[in-house]
Structure formats: C-alpha cells, structure tokens
Amino acid sequence: MNSDKTPTTFDSHRFCLAPMMDWSDKHCRYFWRQLTKKSRLYTEMVVTGAIIHGDRERFLQFNNAEHPIALQVGGSDPAALAQCARIAQDWGYDEINLNCGCPSDRVQNGMIGAILMSKPELVAECIDAMQKACDIPVTVKHRIGIDDMEDYEALSNFVTTVAQTGCNTFIVHARKAWLKGLSPKENREIPPLRYDLVVQLKKAFPHLNIVINGGINCLEQAKTLLNDLDGVMIGREAYHNPFFLADVDQKLFGTPNPSANxxxxxxxxxxxxxxxxxxxxxxxxxxxxxxxxxxxxxxxxxxxxxxxxxxxxxxxxxxxxxxxxxxxxxx
Ligand SMILES: Cc1cc2nc3c(=O)[nH]c(=O)nc-3n(C[C@H](O)[C@H](O)[C@H](O)COP(=O)(O)O)c2cc1C
Known part of the structure; x- marks a missing residue:
C-alpha cells in the first residue's frame, strides 16, 4: 500500500458493471461484453456455502470472453471466505469482491451484506484472510452507511479499518441502507444519493481506488464523476437500456467500440x-x-x-x- 497518501489514479475499475442477483448472470455478462470490451464485470453475489458445498459449475462458470471478471461473494466467516478466494483464483477470476452492501433480511441473519458495515474489524479480518489465500485483488462493495450511522465519520472509520489490511479498492454505493423497514428495492431508491460523501472519501484517501455507484445513467455523468473518482459502476441502467454501453470503450478508454450498432x-x-x-x-x-x-x-x-x-x-x-x-x- 502507498502509505504516504500520495494521490494515485487507478485505471482498473474505471468502468464497472454491477453485481445484480438474478440479472448479471453469465449470459447477461456475455451480452454486455459484446457492447464493451474494457468494462469490468461482476457476478451476482454467491454466498460462501454455495461455493464451498454447492454446484460450482452452476455458480462459478463463466465464458472466457468475460474477462476482466470479478466474483462477488457474500459471507463473514474468514476461513470460509479464504477458501472461496482460493477457489475464485483457481477458476480464473480476476478479482474477488466482498458484499457489504446488500440490505436484505435474509442475508442480515447470516451476517452477510450491509450489516457488515457495523463490524469493520470483522470485515478487515475477512479481507485479510482472503488476501492471504490468493493473489488476485480482494475488493469491497459497500454503502455510505447503515441505519443511523453518522454521515461521514463511520464511513471513514470503516474504510480506514479495512484499508489497514492492504485492501485498496472500495466500491461505494452512494446511499445508506436502512436495515429495518425498507425492502431491498426501496433501499436502492429511497435513501438519498450522496455523491459528495464518496468524493470526500477519495479526498481523504487519495491513495485508494474509490469507485462510485448508484443512480448513474449515462456516460456524460460517468465522465464527470471520473474527474474526482477512480471509477464508476452502473447497474440498472445497463440492464434496462444496455445500448449506451456501446460507446464506453471509445468515450471512457479511447479504444474502438466493439460493435457499431x-x-x-x-x-x-x-x-x-x-x-x-x-x-x-x-x-x-x-x-x-x-x-x-x-x-x-x-x-x-x-x-x-x-x-x-x-x-x-x-x-x-x-x-x-x-x-x-x-x-x-x-x-
Ligand atoms: C436486481 C438487483 C440485484 C442486485 N443484486 C446485488 C448483488 O448481488 N450484490 C450487490 O452488491 N449489489 C446488488 N445490487 C445492487 C447493485 O449492484 C447496485 O449497487 C445498485 O443497483 C445501485 O446501482 P444502480 O443505480 O446503477 O443500479 C442489485 C441491484 C438490483 C437492481
């Protein structure tokens, strides 16, 4: 890790397509790949138990054309996550990402997803175990906070604690998750977007790769955000209106687009x-x-x-x- 806090710009996560349960499966990702070769793709979240005990072909298989591709995992047991990190590497994934942003009740009970934002030390322990088990980058996707966490302080504390492991990539969904009272869908719509907090985070941690997510719906907006941040991640707009992705390679990477129409x-x-x-x-x-x-x-x-x-x-x-x-x- 660059400990002198010299500002660093990262290119690896400049444009990412979001992990989306039931949506970003291998067929969807192959389709997106015909629109953009340069974007980084994320799988749906797979819980550690499914990877360790389940049908690995079903949960982990991807097409070679999908690189660069990250496996997103859900879990909070360091040993199980370490095992999954090794498996992800063996399957050829380019990155493994820990979900600290999913607000569903079902996963909260298993201490998976956004609830982990209240346990930064445990997340650091998980990330540390995963890093020791593999050589591919281990990254985190999280919210700006949960429930009545203070606006910025707790977010900064979470990132500080996790970054101490050497983890340098944080994908931040720029809204809080309310763990009681809102459905997962409402938790993607109702808590207000706070891009300012993500920009503040990058300013405070210039040596970290900070990727912003939430509500981004065109390349012009993505480009503007890239003035202050290292990367953008888009989910719903890419799913509902995918053709805007056909210009990503040229507009954001300066390389030819793979498909003309x-x-x-x-x-x-x-x-x-x-x-x-x-x-x-x-x-x-x-x-x-x-x-x-x-x-x-x-x-x-x-x-x-x-x-x-x-x-x-x-x-x-x-x-x-x-x-x-x-x-x-x-x-
Ligand atoms: C149908 C659906 C499923 C999702 N599943 C996941 C998931 O498995 N893991 C995750 O980290 N986020 C998940 N998300 C959240 C997205 O990754 C993203 O953070 C959110 O939709 C905000 O980005 P957007 O406004 O660009 O869609 C899901 C979102 C949707 C719409």
Missing part, C-alpha cells in the same frame, strides 16, 4: 445463443437479458413482445431472436 450486437448474441441452446440452455434464460437492446427504437415494443412470448416455450431456439430482429427498424 444494435443489430451487430444482436447478431453476436444470436451466435452465442445458438451454441448455448445446442448445449442445452433454454433460450429464455439468455434472451430475458436483451429485451432492452432496442429501447427507444421503432419496433422496440414488438421486439420485446415477440421474445417474451416465444422464448417462453421450452423448445424455443435462437430463431426467435432472428424473427424479433425483423420487427425493428434502426434506420
């Missing part, structure tokens, strides 16, 4: 869906992630409708996607 993205995804379908994956499991591709274009609604209706059939093949493509006009 929506049809090209769809053609690449159709090719993937054909291969996966032949190997036994149901079309619906893949096609549900691309419904927003033509958002705002003529025929977008017909595209969505055609896929929604026809991919539901267990026998559906990628032909459904070819048919849907005929229904949209991108001019």
């Amino acid at each position: 929506r049809h090209e993205v769809l053609d690449k995804f159709i090719h993937y869906a054909e291969q996966q379908n032949a190997a036994g994956t149901r079309l619906h499991h893949m096609s549900r992630h691309i419904l927003g591709l033509y958002l705002g274009q003529k025929g977008a609604r017909a595209f969505r409708r055609h896929i929604t209706i026809h991919a539901a059939n267990r026998e559906a093949s990628a032909v459904v996607l070819r048919e849907a493509k005929q229904l949209v006009d991108i001019g």
Whole structure:
C-alpha cells in the first residue's frame, strides 16, 4: 500500500458493471461484453456455502470472453471466505469482491451484506484472510452507511479499518441502507444519493481506488464523476437500456467500440445463443437479458413482445431472436 497518501489514479475499475442477483448472470455478462470490451464485470453475489458445498459449475462458470471478471461473494466467516478466494483464483477470476452492501433480511441473519458495515474489524479480518489465500485483488462493495450511522465519520472509520489490511479498492454505493423497514428495492431508491460523501472519501484517501455507484445513467455523468473518482459502476441502467454501453470503450478508454450498432450486437448474441441452446440452455434464460437492446427504437415494443412470448416455450431456439430482429427498424 502507498502509505504516504500520495494521490494515485487507478485505471482498473474505471468502468464497472454491477453485481445484480438474478440479472448479471453469465449470459447477461456475455451480452454486455459484446457492447464493451474494457468494462469490468461482476457476478451476482454467491454466498460462501454455495461455493464451498454447492454446484460450482452452476455458480462459478463463466465464458472466457468475460474477462476482466470479478466474483462477488457474500459471507463473514474468514476461513470460509479464504477458501472461496482460493477457489475464485483457481477458476480464473480476476478479482474477488466482498458484499457489504446488500440490505436484505435474509442475508442480515447470516451476517452477510450491509450489516457488515457495523463490524469493520470483522470485515478487515475477512479481507485479510482472503488476501492471504490468493493473489488476485480482494475488493469491497459497500454503502455510505447503515441505519443511523453518522454521515461521514463511520464511513471513514470503516474504510480506514479495512484499508489497514492492504485492501485498496472500495466500491461505494452512494446511499445508506436502512436495515429495518425498507425492502431491498426501496433501499436502492429511497435513501438519498450522496455523491459528495464518496468524493470526500477519495479526498481523504487519495491513495485508494474509490469507485462510485448508484443512480448513474449515462456516460456524460460517468465522465464527470471520473474527474474526482477512480471509477464508476452502473447497474440498472445497463440492464434496462444496455445500448449506451456501446460507446464506453471509445468515450471512457479511447479504444474502438466493439460493435457499431444494435443489430451487430444482436447478431453476436444470436451466435452465442445458438451454441448455448445446442448445449442445452433454454433460450429464455439468455434472451430475458436483451429485451432492452432496442429501447427507444421503432419496433422496440414488438421486439420485446415477440421474445417474451416465444422464448417462453421450452423448445424455443435462437430463431426467435432472428424473427424479433425483423420487427425493428434502426434506420
Ligand atoms: C436486481 C438487483 C440485484 C442486485 N443484486 C446485488 C448483488 O448481488 N450484490 C450487490 O452488491 N449489489 C446488488 N445490487 C445492487 C447493485 O449492484 C447496485 O449497487 C445498485 O443497483 C445501485 O446501482 P444502480 O443505480 O446503477 O443500479 C442489485 C441491484 C438490483 C437492481
């Protein structure tokens, strides 16, 4: 760690696509990869028990095209997390990320997610054990606080304590989580966004890689935030309106974009869906992630409708996607 607090700029997390349970699965991530090669992708959260005792193919498999890819884990037992860090490295992940931001009741009871913000020493112990077990970066995703934690002091204390392990990357969802009274969905909408606190954090910890998350919905906004921060992470907008990602590589990294238009993205995804379908994956499991591709274009609604209706059939093949493509006009 750079202990003299010299300001450092980081490039590794400049643009990240968020971990989202039930959404950012391997098919969704492959789709996003056709829009941007440079972004860092995150898996859905997987709890330690599932990794250690569950079906690893199911929980950990990813496509080589997905690199750089981070596995997000949920847990708070240092030994179990260390074991998962080793497994993540063996599976070829580029990073392992500990979830300290999920507010769901189900995970609070298992001392997983946002509740961990009240236990910085335990998080530090977990991160330390994970770092000792692998050579890939171990990072944290957290909130700016929980419940009635003081606005900035407790956040700063959390980061100070965890950074003492040598962990240098903090992805900060810029709103508090209210652990009692709000659903996980409400916890992504109701607590106010406080980008100022994340910027304050970067100013206080200039040697750390600080990535901001929450409510970012276009590249112009991302670019502005990158003036003060090392990276941005986007979740819902990338899922509902994915085509804005097609400009990420050029606008944020200065490298050529991988796909020129929506049809090209769809053609690449159709090719993937054909291969996966032949190997036994149901079309619906893949096609549900691309419904927003033509958002705002003529025929977008017909595209969505055609896929929604026809991919539901267990026998559906990628032909459904070819048919849907005929229904949209991108001019
Ligand atoms: C459906 C859904 C599932 C989510 N699952 C996770 C998760 O598994 N791990 C996590 O750290 N955050 C999860 N989140 C939170 C997102 O990663 C992100 O922090 C949040 O949506 C705010 O970013 P956004 O405004 O760009 O969407 C989830 C969000 C959504 C919408």
